[in-house]
Amino acid sequence: MGLAQLNSLYREVILDHSDHPHHKHALTDATNTITLKNPTCGDVIDLDVQVNAAGLITDIGFTGEGCTISQSSASMMTDAVLGKSREDALKMAKTFSDMVMGHEHPQADLDQLGDAAILSSIMSFPARIKCATLAWWALQRALLRDGDKEE
Amino acid sequence: MIEPTRETTTDFPILKQRVNDEPLVYLDNAATAQKPTAVVAALTHFYEHDNANVHRGVHTLAERATSDYEAARQKAQRFIHAAEPAEVIFTKGTTDGLNLVASTYGEQHVQAGDEIVISIMEHHSNLIPWQQLALRKHATLKYIRLTADGELDMADARAKITPRTKIVAIAHASNVLGVINPLKELAHLAHQNGAILVGDGAQAAPHIAVDVQDLDCDFYALSGHKMMGPTGIGVLYGKRALLDATDPYQYGGEMIDFVHQQDSTWTQLPWKFEAGTQNIAGAIGLGAAIDYLTDYGMDRVAAHEQQLVDYLLPKLLALPGVTVFGPHDPAKHTGVIAFNLDGIHPHDVATALDMEGIAVRAGHHCAQPLMAYLHQVATARASFYLYNTLDDADRLLTAIQETKEFFNHGSGTAK
Numbered sequence: 001m002g003l004a005q006l007n008s009l010y011r012e013v014i015l016d017h018s019d020h021p022h023h024k025h026a027l028t029d030a031t032n033t034i035t036l037k038n039p040t041c042g043d044v045i046d047l048d049v050q051v052n053a054a055g056l057i058t059d060i061g062f063t064g065e066g067c068t069i070s071q072s073s074a075s076m077m078t079d080a081v082l083g084k085s086r087e088d089a090l091k092m093a094k095t096f097s098d099m100v101m102g103h104e105h106p107q108a109d110l111d112q113l114g115d116a117a118i119l120s121s122i123m124s125f126p127a128r129i130k131c132a133t134l135a136w137w138a139l140q141r142a143l144l145r146d147g148d149k150e151e
Numbered sequence: 152m153i154e155p156t157r158e159t160t161t162d163f164p165i166l167k168q169r170v171n172d173e174p175l176v177y178l179d180n181a182a183t184a185q186k187p188t189a190v191v192a193a194l195t196h197f198y199e200h201d202n203a204n205v206h207r208g209v210h211t212l213a214e215r216a217t218s219d220y221e222a223a224r225q226k227a228q229r230f231i232h233a234a235e236p237a238e239v240i241f242t243k244g245t246t247d248g249l250n251l252v253a254s255t256y257g258e259q260h261v262q263a264g265d266e267i268v269i270s271i272m273e274h275h276s277n278l279i280p281w282q283q284l285a286l287r288k289h290a291t292l293k294y295i296r297l298t299a300d301g302e303l304d305m306a307d308a309r310a311k312i313t314p315r316t317k318i319v320a321i322a323h324a325s326n327v328l329g330v331i332n333p334l335k336e337l338a339h340l341a342h343q344n345g346a347i348l349v350g351d352g353a354q355a356a357p358h359i360a361v362d363v364q365d366l367d368c369d370f371y372a373l374s375g376h377k378m379m380g381p382t383g384i385g386v387l388y389g390k391r392a393l394l395d396a397t398d399p400y401q402y403g404g405e406m407i408d409f410v411h412q413q414d415s416t417w418t419q420l421p422w423k424f425e426a427g428t429q430n431i432a433g434a435i436g437l438g439a440a441i442d443y444l445t446d447y448g449m450d451r452v453a454a455h456e457q458q459l460v461d462y463l464l465p466k467l468l469a470l471p472g473v474t475v476f477g478p479h480d481p482a483k484h485t486g487v488i489a490f491n492l493d494g495i496h497p498h499d500v501a502t503a504l505d506m507e508g509i510a511v512r513a514g515h516h517c518a519q520p521l522m523a524y525l526h527q528v529a530t531a532r533a534s535f536y537l538y539n540t541l542d543d544a545d546r547l548l549t550a551i552q553e554t555k556e557f558f559n560h561g562s563g564t565a566k
Contacts, residue, residue, distance in 0.1 A: 002171075002172075002173065002506060002507055002553075003503060003506055003507065003550075003553050003554070003557050005171065005506045006502070006503055006506055006557060009502070010499075010557070010558075015558075040514060041497075041498055041513065041514045041515065041528075041529055042514065042515040042519065042522065042528045042529045043498075043528065043529075044528075065528045066496065066528075067496030067497075067498035067499050068495075068496060068499045068558075069498070069499070125502060127502070127505075128498070128502060131498060
């Protein structure tokens, strides 16, 4: 099989996001913030989200270290949820984690994920699913602990 | 002479498979070793012919099971050169053995203001038990540093071990840096200061001949599964005088002398430390693994792995963009080789190697303080054993080059 198989995981769009991640910076005025670690590999994400009074995500940024998959997933996640409502973002997080676990989802839900939908390819690499979901779990945890800046 | 002998090519059926359409190259031996057919057969034979509980039946099967179990103890005793079988306690593994020492000897002897000395290269299992003991007792936990090339800094060891030190606990071989630590010298230093030396033998016992009496270790723990035995079985060695003076770890069946309503007395060594039904089949399987290693010859195991390192390490170091941790002199490096590729996360490296049928570990190797010390989030790690070959080393080198190419030039350029 060899490395050719890697092309199905490391698509150009994924490598592009990991080489040039979007929104990779800390926010000074975040309303929701969280640090999440993947204890099996030591990867860490610090996620800052700014949610306005109307419940819209008006800014988002992340810092931390991780592999190609976790970095590109975080980058694609920030693109996907910026400007969305808190509820929509939570729904997208659920869609993403369902998708990588191989559960069926309406095409419209997957379309909403934008570039992030491409990570459905991670299903063929079970050991790497946690890398892809770290950013979305962080988003979920950050949004669910509204206004709580502690970690 | 480097090529596998006839027996290693036939004794490990698991190695004769394709993974991701490539012949498997198993280089995750520091995590766990593969089992020869003799070990699997010993487990099957026990369950199909001799299974009974030990030390508590008068029937024939109980007698057979007991004698097999105690024969395994004697094999372990000879393997590590303990003075007598009573000094060999069966445990779940190294972690269990080290926790036993911290929770019994440590609990009895460490007091507020005392020191426990470990090293920055310790695996979490030889770190957290001492860290938590120090916290409970208001004792100080001190770390011996490394030299620039990743060896234990013995000058620092001499400075850190003082008359206030009660316990020195050090890995005999590192699971990341590929170094063997001078346990004998450390034991001498500890004893001069009135402390004991606890050796973590998880990465040493499978690969080099161990003589606990020559090392003068007070306690020494090892895991069966890393030396081709089953999981869930290990050995804790302790000097008789220390074990005799140490309280039991757990209470229950088999470890008692007499039980009264308000008090109990304990049976003799080693059973005082083996409460409840033990991993009988596991011990017998470990005995079979010890037989295998003894027949093969521990000196031959060490020489075989050294030849692989002599071949691989200079070639790996010659590749641009490859960082190898620990000494770069092959003579000072065991078959545990942790490395990183510039700009490629070790998880991505491990996935790429897996696509080539090569199993390596990627992560922090249960050594987070060491990773912080080395300024790494994680590393990849290839680790070798007696069944690995020069061809395996070549496959690794080629796959590393292809991985570098894949990630450095984007997708679509791989073969």
